Amino acid sequence: MLFFSFFKTLVDQEVTVELKNDILLRGTLKSVDQYLNIKLDQISVVDELKYPHLSSVKNVFIRGSVVRYVHLPGNAVDTALLEDATRREAANSGGKAK
Amino acid sequence: MEALNLDDAPPPQVLGQPPQQNQQLPPQMFTTAAQLLDLTDKKLMVSLRDGRKLIGVLRSWDQFANLVLQQTIERIFVPSLSPSEPGLFADVPRGIFLVRGENVTLLGEIDLDKDDDTPTGYERADVEVVHRLWRERKGREAKRERGRRARLLREVGFEGEVLGEGG
Numbered sequence: 167m168l169f170f171s172f173f174k175t176l177v178d179q180e181v182t183v184e185l186k187n188d189i190l191l192r193g194t195l196k197s198v199d200q201y202l203n204i205k206l207d208q209i210s211v212v213d214e215l216k217y218p219h220l221s222s223v224k225n226v227f228i229r230g231s232v233v234r235y236v237h238l239p240g241n242a243v244d245t246a247l248l249e250d251a252t253r254r255e256a257a258n259s260g261g262k263a264k
Numbered sequence: 265m266e267a268l269n270l271d272d273a274p275p276p277q278v279l280g281q282p283p284q285q286n287q288q289l290p291p292q293m294f295t296t297a298a299q300l301l302d303l304t305d306k307k308l309m310v311s312l313r314d315g316r317k318l319i320g321v322l323r324s325w326d327q328f329a330n331l332v333l334q335q336t337i338e339r340i341f342v343p344s345l346s347p348s349e350p351g352l353f354a355d356v357p358r359g360i361f362l363v364r365g366e367n368v369t370l371l372g373e374i375d376l377d378k379d380d381d382t383p384t385g386y387e388r389a390d391v392e393v394v395h396r397l398w399r400e401r402k403g404r405e406a407k408r409e410r411g412r413r414a415r416l417l418r419e420v421g422f423e424g425e426v427l428g429e430g431g
Binding site: 170174185186187189197198199200201203205209214215216218219220221222223224225226227228229231232 | 294295296298299300303309311313315317329339341343351353365366368369370371372373374375378379381383384385386
């Protein structure tokens, strides 16, 4: 659930999503769910001429399972906080497993 | 739960305006259902894992992004091989689709203002022509891919019948 919570803090930020079929989509992160499905608004497609089917599309729902990378704005990520949260989560789940 | 009483005044509501939205979004806003809810009954472009592009009206869905599409057309694109010529595309009427979620890569809401625009660098052409070109192109690509695969397998020591698709 950590990454779900993390992505929720990035709502309304501008991100670039790279799909497993090599399409790169840039847009405003509107929403994310437990499968890390992503909704982007006001999209622009990198190398748009190669993907004509996206020319009349304004917002997209991307299935989490086809995402390869999400490029984030560096200043929107508090890495220290993220590290802390990761340790806390690891400590919690480690306790549960035993 | 809030204790309500019949004598309470009704919540203030300005006519013609939706009720005020909560600033802090509730957790149920972040489910697949909530994300697909506002795409329901909209005209969508659905891109499938095998590369097909479907355009239809989203009528129903569930948490796995299984989808029901109505008035669906499949749009076939054949990219041009030389920069001086336009690519071609055509629409094939398909009807109703139930798409299993795992095959969906992306759903895009179509901007109705741009719906009738022809994609840059493409021209609409006859379905038969586009379909034939597309099949030829696919056939050539598959042949090239088989050759490449056979060569790679040979390089690591596989031979004879093991090569190719059948095995």
